[in-house]
Amino acid sequence: MNSNALNAKYQSLPVEIQQLKSFVLFKHHVQNGEVKKRPYDWRGGKRGNDDPTLWLPMADAISKMVNRSDLGLAIYQSSSGISIDRDGRQLSLCIIDCDGFVAEIAGQSKMIPLGWDLIDRCKNSYAELSMSYRGIKLFVLTDMKPQGKLIFKLPANEFAEIYPDVKKYRDSHAVEVFFSGFWNALTGEVINSECSNLQFVPREELQEIFDYLASLAPQTAIQSQKRGDSAPSAIIPLPDKLGLIEALSKIDNQSEAIWNEIAWSLARVLGIDGLELFVCYSRGDYNGKPYPEYDEATVRDRYRRALDEVQKRPQGFGLGHLSRLSGIPLQTITRSISGAQAFTTDSGVTASELATKTFPPLEWVVDGVLPEGCYLLSARPKVGKSWLALQIC
16 A cells, blocks of 8 residues: 555544554454454564554654555553643543454444444544454543553354354453553544544543443453452462463463463463463464464563563452453462462561471481572682582582
């Protein structure tokens, strides 16, 4: 597509969005009838769209798409969200992604009533078709504070009977809400002329929309939650490795958004011990779907960044999110651990408890010199560390 055609395609975006400077690019292809998307590093590296050096004004981003049918335009919401000035007031951009709301019936696009209901509740704010033509995205301005991604699972809709193989009408039918930390593809294909401008939805009304969506969740599903999995009691069950692998085998490894969520979840639950699980998940070992452009260095770098990120945000995606994404019950992913092996919310032990505690006898590796445990043997070069280790052996 040439430059004029591309500019015309995205001219339907509201002016306030066109003026932003956080546009990014993504590559896309169709696999098994689904549009697969991943970030595109126009600098030639392997950076993700969370890298500010890849953010561009809209005109510059479009210029890099000329004559490239495999590239698309997206907008990135930073960790602090996107702030837009409206009459001297700073408002947050909220993107509501409705999966499985649209289908082609008898040669015409049809939308489920819930879609029109949400458009009405959002005061006919800007709404466009998704790339797959199976969903819509609503863009609103709000005074609600930016937060993490929200997911509202929905029961299968009427399109599921016509297209039983399309997951977005069945298992993946959901509404996802984005304020910060994600990128969203843009199509510029506005639903209708009445939905061409950004509208303001007060936080109270937006919360009512979220509560309404939560009330529609299937009875068997865990209701939508904000980022954060709080423990129901003082004992936090440890994840079972086989249970985690079973859950990861049910989770899509082709979506960058979900891939990021898995990195955060495993980093928050397992720390560095989750790295190899993340590598295997990313490669497609668990679900049997190899990632076409898998790069282990990129995967390991992403996980290390996730470890840093969860230190700054201790509350967030965890075991509960893995359960929601996979449909595997939390009890299957975890096992009950009691006593010293459990993670507890207790602050520690008192001095008197420690003084009266009975410890098992030491097991010696070298009698009277080296008991079992973890040690660091360190000294200046050439003073005999290796000889000492050899003699101990």
